[in-house]
């Protein structure tokens with residue numbers, strides 16, 4: 001095997017790849033979660049829920065890989081405290097910090113996802129679960145502003161495409177819920 005192959009597997013490259021992989025998986029998890037509630041996807045609801053769960057959990061595992069690599073990278077080393085205390089890292093404190101806060105918000109939603117839904121009650125559970133939206137926004141800012149690849153055309157497509165997708169799904173979801181409450185009000189008269 002030549003040295004180009006090993007360069008490809010350098011810690012820095014793996015940090016970049018795992019960053020994008022977790023970005024993709026978590027965006028996909030949120031998209032599938034939003035789609036499972038939309039009327040036009042009712043036939044695919046079980047599939048959407050499965051995709052939502054699988055991509056969410058694998059996204060979380062990929063983030064753990066992403067931050068573990070930062071601990072062993074020799075070029076821009078991070079300590080465990082740099083990672084767990086937001087805005088304390090020497091390297092890009094603001095956008096590293098946004099990555100950490102995003103991770104915490106995702107952890108809260110994961111920790112309460114399957115296990116605590118019944119205990120918390122649906123309304124509180126739903127409010128907590130919607131923390132994925134601020135988590136996702138912080139993740140987008142983290143990726144765009146800290147990443148080496150942001151200036152690449154393909155990366156711009158990934159970021160712009162994912163932002164448009166989530167905005168559209170949130171808008172459809174909002175419109176459907178408004179339509180639903182108007183119908184309920186009319187029916188009660």
Ligand code: HEM
Nearest residue numbers: 016019020022023083096099100102103143147148149150
């Ligand atoms: C929700 C959690 C996270 C996600 C989804 C995520 C995702 C990403 C993405 C998409 C990139 C861009 C890769 C590139 O342009 O090449 C990136 C880069 C980076 N992330 Fe994260 N990240 C997360 C958490 C963190 C945390 C907690 C830290 C450390 C405090 C961190 C440190 C870094 C660093 C140093 C880079 C720059 C790598 C480079 O040189 O391109 N990330 N991350």
